[in-house]
Amino acid sequence: MSFPEEFIHYLWKFCLFNKQDYKTVAGESLDIISVGLHNMNAGPDFESSKIRIGGTLWVGNVEIHIRSSDWNRHQHQFDLAYENVILHVVSVHDESVFRKDGTEIPVFEIKDLIPKEIAQNYASLMANMSWIPCEKHLSSIEPFFLKNWLSRVLIERLEEKSVQVNELLKEYKGSWDDAFYIMLARNFGFKTNAVPFEMLARSLPRQLLAKYKNSSSQIEALIFGQAGFLNEMFTESYPNIIMQEYRFLKKKHGLKSIDRYLWKYMRLRPRNFPSLRLAQFAALIWKSNHLFSRINDENDIQNIFKLFRDIPLNSYWDTHFRFGKKCNQTVSSLGDESIKNILINSVAVFSFAFGLTHGNKDHVNKGINLLEKMGPEDNAHIKRFIQINWIPENAAQSQALLQLKKTYCDQKKCLSCGIGIKILAKNNATTVSDIF
DSSP, rough: OOOOOHHHHHHHHTSSSSOOBBTTTSBBBBBEEOEEEEEOOOSSSSEEEEEEETTEEEEEEEEEEETTTHHHHHTGGGGGTTTEEEEEEEEEESSSBBOOOBBOOOOEOOOTSHHHHHHHHHHHHOOOOOSTTTTTGGGGGOOOHHHHHHHHHHHHHHHHHHHHHHHHHTTTTTOOOHHHHHHHHHHHHTTTTTHHHHHHHHHHHHHHHHHTTTTHHHHHHHHHHHHTOOOOSSSHHHHHHHHHHHHHHHHHHTTOOOOOOGGGOOOOOGGGOOHHHHHHHHHHHOOOOHHHHHHHHHOOOHHHHHHOOOOOOGGGGGSSEETTTSSOOOSSOOHHHHHHHHHIIIHHHHHHHHHHTTTHHHHHHHHHHHHHHHHOOOHHHHHHHHHHTOOOHHHHHHHHHHHHIIIIIIITGGGSSSHHHHTTTSSSSSGGGGGG
16 A cells, blocks of 8 residues: 555654664664654755664654655755755665765665554545544544643644734734734624625724724714715615715725625625624724723633623614614624624634733733633534534634644644544554653
8 A cells, every 4th residue: 555755754753663673775774763853844854863774873864755766856866955864764665866975875665664553544544534534533532632632733723823913913013903903803704704894994094993983973984984885875864974974084084995795695694794793893993992902901701701792883773784774673782602703713812922922921821711711612613523522612622623624634634633643553552642
């Protein structure tokens, strides 16, 4: 059976070969003292490895390929970064390879050294068509191990999202309030209207809104006008008033609204209509200037919840989900699930990113603790995890499960996943202790 290069990386990293006296293809004894550090960037696959070949101790890099001829196929013979390779680990040796000075690179062929159980487990995982490859094996993994691995994956997710925060900070010259305003707007649109919400926020600087912080109607006029909702005459008083206000402000500040057609209503419940979300967003902006700074100074999750729950909407939205269409009394405030979504995807992420940027462990932990204090999310992926009896205890675990599914399961990166490694090497348990 042919195995991908990633699988050989895994075998070398944990030294999971059949125990015997190893030899190079030239017949020299091989003693693996240290496999080295796995290099995830360009260059040789493992760095600072330590091996003894014959009677000589070598310290340098190890390169891994399926076939030794891949060395030349990948043009390594012309790359100075590979001059310090001391061992070429391959599944099949089919061609000798040389450094630029003409010296031959020792080869370690492993095709006959792969433990049968590990090979079978790997083949089973890769062939599995279940929702996640290890679905049928989860019951054999200790809950403590699963919980620890999810903690690791959660940090990966928060670090990944922190990169987005850093990009916004760079764009807005280090302003945390401006960066938070953009991400908050995007999250107010949830998945369906995330893009137009972000476009709206970018077209309407936070500093401009701050000029009108004493007038809720002007804030509403700017939000709805820039969203493209005030380009027509209305029969009702409230939308006509803010429409006239927007015309004045648009001319005064040279504003250009985004297109109305960008906003989506299809398959949305009325409480999620973009018109109502825009009203809620406008109320939050009017109520809370420098919102991130306020949140950053607050440690009580209930008080943070209240910032989003107690937003004073215009009474018009007590009987409307959209302009010009009156209906029975609505619940116009943000629901708990909506607030939780915003706290997960905006507040917790920014607290974590702030802590990373400033080397402040308290803020890093604040972002994590916020997720741990909220209940798990309720979406299609989490429901599917629950069906296979993996029930998250809180939002921290549900976020980790979403990251696990996206980053590991969907891409079948079982060899990079602690759970996959545990399953593959369950008969070599002592070798996977380094995972944590």
